[in-house]
Amino acid sequence: MARPNYGPQAKQRTKRLLEALLAYANHELEDAERLKIQSNWNSEKSLIVKTKIRFLSELTALAPPGGKLNSEQIKEALHRLEDFLGILEDNRVKTQGADDWHFTLKLWYGRHDQQANLKRLEVEWERRREQKPKGEEREGTKADSRESTSAIQNLKSKIPNQIDWGEAPEVSSFYGRTEELHQLEQWIVHERCKLIALLGIGGIGKTTLAVMFTEQIQEQFECVVWRSLKSAPPIQTLLESLLQSLSQGKETLVSEDVHQSISQLLHYLRQRRCLVILDEFEAILSSHEGQTSPQLGQYQEGYEGYGELLRRVGGERHQSCILLTSREKPGEITGLEGETLPVHSHLLWGLQAKDAIDIFKERGFSGSENGLIQLIHLYGGNPLALKVIITMIQEICNGNISYFLQQNTLVLSDRLRTLLKQQVNRLSELEKEVVYWLAIERQPISLSRLREDLLLPPSQSRLLEALASLERRSLIEKVTPAPLEKMAEGGETLFTLQPLVMKYAIEEFIEQALDEIDAVLETQDFEPFKLLRNHSLIKPNSPSNPDSRGDRSIAPTQMVTRLKNGLQQMFRCDDNLIAEEISAILPLLRGKSAITVGYAGGNLLKLFEALGINSDAYDWQDIPMR
Template sequence: MGKHLSDVQRLLIQTAWSKPGQRYDEIAQETGYSVTYLKQDAGPKLWRMLSDILGEKVKKSNFRGAMERRASVLPELSSPEATALQKSSLPTPSDPSAALQKDDEGKIVHQSQIDAIHRYQDWGEAPDVSIFYDRSDETAILEHWIVTNHCRLVGLFGMGGIGKTHLSVKLAERFQEQFDYVIWRSLRNAPPLQQILTSQLQFITNSEETDLPATVDEKLSLLIDYLRKHRCLLILDNVETILRGGERTGFYRQGYEEYGNFFKRLGECRHNSCLVLTSREKPKEIALMQGDTLPVRCLTLQGLDASAGGQLLQLKGCYWESGSQCQVLVERYSGNPLALKIVASAIQELFEGSLTEFLKYKTIVLDEIRVVFDQQFNRLPELEKTILYWMAIHQEPVSVEKLHSDICPSVSQATLIETVNSLLQRSLIEKQANQFSLQLVLMEYATNLVKEQPSRLAVELGLEFNEAEVLDSDYSGELDETELDVVAGGGYARPELVIWNRIPNPLELFNSSPHRKDSLSPATSRVSNRHLLNSLLRTGKMPVPQ
């Protein structure tokens, strides 16, 4: 038996057909209906039903055009809504066959069936992931969380270039049939939450912006209501852009604090949908809500294995004489897909794709890779930078107790634990049992920063510095007993001075600068430089030249 249109649905259809420009408040004033009821309930439900029937997105402003284009499909449909709509006295074109096509298997399908596949997917600026490197283990975990366990919020975390964005798109493509709506959005340009909510609601409800509630709280409540009625997959990429830099991780930039409430409510409120977010850093609300058996879960992405990394290198035109060479290169860059793409391009340009030739050189951190790490490193507070320096000096996994005994200037154990945890939340360090370490490529990056510090301090002293001898040598490594004694006594006020003190004849690296106004004479410069350098080694502070 057919389902008849309600009075309010007929009213909206007649108005949209004859007066497409009339606003909901004007309709409400003429008919006595509540404007809220028309805008947030009856209208959205009607346009969504018509979208299902007509095979395209329908709203009040485009209803007549949609009917004129698609009314020919109605005789081919058998749903109750279609039957009711056929009785609505609207004009019907005469050639229904125009809406029929053949699918890839040669079967006759209706255009509305084809459109239904794309009708409720909004990919925003999602990248093309037609070329995707094996993430089968991660995908299996996420499928279990999202599809089987119906987790409400899932976080994908990892350092820059590790592949979070591509994996989020691939997940959406793979799981799209499990959801009524798929909406992918990037936060790269740090849009306010108001803008994101408006965009999501407009897509789900087929509404104009003027038809939506005004405040963020009202829009969030309306969104949650739809997340309960429909199974939606929402993806937010690059969440770190709304987080504050220069202090402990997880806190929001000024003006973006509302995102915290957004994550909290979607993680705690009952609904049938899932929000997936990607970030280099973990928002504090998610850190509090997550758990292995809770509806909020987090996955930290690791690098590609040798097999997947080798596929990437081959696609970039690289080749090697033995599988071990490929494995060495992938491990050298910790399987980071972006780093591998950058180095593969350099290998192609400089060595015609030969890994054998490239591996003859010790170079790991190319300029483009450094730019990626700089973006994340520059967001760190000074204490977190200092810890990374010390971990680079150790060159192997180190415990909190070891760091606490070594680090200078000294900090309380509680502060150190909080800082190490912050670095974990940023995906910059890895935990192995009760010890912490840096990935190989990040360790090389941090070591290079340490080695560059003497030249920077030389500038502070107004001295010229022979940087090549430091940068071309390896003075990093585990602290020996003498150095540990010096550290324990507070002898190194800056971690880079451990490296500096290892340089043979460090004073020979310096000369008086001809550009410094109070430059010393050659006869006295060596003595004065020794005084300055020794002072730096002892205190990290520069004495005022006499």
């Protein structure tokens, strides 16, 4: 009886069969209906198959590339999936010489994560092959076998593969991210980088990507430890937890001094090849709320030790890596990273359309519906946002994507709104002002245009710092201007908000503006006006925003219309009575300087026009208009 083959050709044949089965079960192959293959997804990771060997052979001929496998090769591949990789369960009663096959495939990842499953097959194959007894044959020469056996014995004595998943979430489905997985593998496995930051806005999939990547490459490390910083543990608490895990409970911190504690941790990172994942790193970074300008990547008071940890891990000699996920880039990453240096960061954007379609297929859509690509782009490929909107489209719109798009609106879930609120609340006053102006402008604008909008423009350096900070938080996007825009904007780079951020910023602006109007009316004091003083409801110097009151053809913009609707809900009366109410604000503006009043006078005028009220019935004299 021939010995089992575990060489590279056997691996490729087994991978070939698995790839063909997944493509067939996911309805990706043309002209495959003629094959008598029964397949049924028992769960997201479990596939039941009933067929004959010859049909599996024909299946491999339909799934390019790779070529057709013969019957013996099919049988060999099935056995390797069963006895070597352990992901096939043979359900047959009679097995000896049977051509009929009935089996269950138990995948590592979800049904649509084909590339992740195929990559895992390769990783598992090599890991298990290296652990086979010395006497078992492999493909290649005897010299290759002796050399490989020696290397394997060294590896086996070196890598016990200790895994501590901590608070890592269970990932049931994963979409795309092939390029990101490859980049992380290149940095961490091949270039042996010491410190990597995975950055992106809330809901974009940083944690999910980190889990999937760790599962795929965990065999490359002696120790893997996952820790969440969501509860903002003090640095000593984290160091104690990491040391306990890496030493398997045999060692604790010997000093309360942070520097010495980090040195104790680095001793383990030098002695063993470890991967440490620190999830939700932004939880220990300081908020800029209330500050006039941003201070990028700074720490909360008492958490400065985290900065020293990153500096030393990124700068000192060791053989390990820390991978962190964060909505905001820590300052140490900015100072240490470089193309040829062992510290890198990767900003995660939304899924590509072809990958995002799999989310819809998983929820019962065909993937070819009208408007599907437009919907994906509208939500920036954000996985969390797409999952939420799929549920709404199915429940409210009977699965009709085109009908939903006709409503001309974006929908934010409570969870996504909370994530965005947390991120925006961390911004400095200048950063928030920039965000609101970009929401008002709606279209991408240049730096010079933004300066013109600001009531009290800061220095050029501070404004650039604010834009850089917002970009590092994935809240704004840089846009290359089209030829006509280049002429209009002088060839400058343009800035705009991500679609979901735009939606949230408009909602938040209207809510705060209503609160300001209510507070001014209640106190009869102009002081509560902040947003309505510093921002115009209509783009400055636009056709719908004349410079003088001589032109009455003001077309209500989305911001004006939303605020008018908000006033109608707040006062619960007709538009004439609303106008009477807010006219009480006018005397508070009269006689004040243009800088003091800012945009407030012009905003009230626009509200009167939007309400359909003749503003000449009220006294606007001595009220500065900007």
